[in-house]
Amino acid sequence: MTTIYEAAGGMEVLVRLAEATHERCLADDLLNHPFSHADNHPEHTTRLAAYWAEALGGPATYTEAMDGSETHVQRLHAAEGSYMEEASPRFVACVVDSYDDAGVPDDPRVRQAITDYVRWAALGPFRAWPSSADDVPADLPMPRWGWDGPT
Template structure:
């Protein structure tokens, strides 16, 4: 964890407000994506897991320093990437997703301080690029990808 003036800095998870904050963020992000004409299809398809929003919140919470609940109950990062792979997504899908994420942070009432928001945005920019690299129909996700963990200073 980063140090600030010689003191231990709380995780991004703690700073956000814990699990409830990430559940609110997941719900807001889902709504934003449903309202987007390009993101609507991947977020509104009938085969989506019935607990998608809750699982998304749990995933984000773990990434930002929360408990490993996603990894323990839902699967691995390989599963997340493989689920989104080979979609032949439009080139701007990642950028659209990041825009929705940034706006969803406001919708969810997450802390507005610039350093915190920059850390969240930097993660989602990285994550969107990570997903998009596996978008071509012949893509193969490496089996050994690990769960990302993001701090105030970026990936850990």
């Protein structure tokens, strides 16, 4: 069985999805600030695409070649408190609204699997530490998402 990563079109499509999502977030009044921050990594969309790819069954580029970790990602999003309550669903909408722009296959199963993953991440783990980045454990495993949910 192919992975969601493969069915979606691989890294090329996920890079376009990260870029299109980033543009939509910049255009959103609520999401603009964190996405336009000067301290964002200069390769934010490439890193986001690699993160999504790894989570969806693709290569471990994010954790191995980019020295990324789930702990780092969670600490970046920690201590946002009530902001994440409103921002998380809007981020999910930006991703979903970017599917056509990015060339995500018009396959309901693929689109639903990506949507389910992004919704799960944005509404769950990315809101797990609302008070402090210091609350995030040092050794969080990279999440993996398959056709039936977390693996």
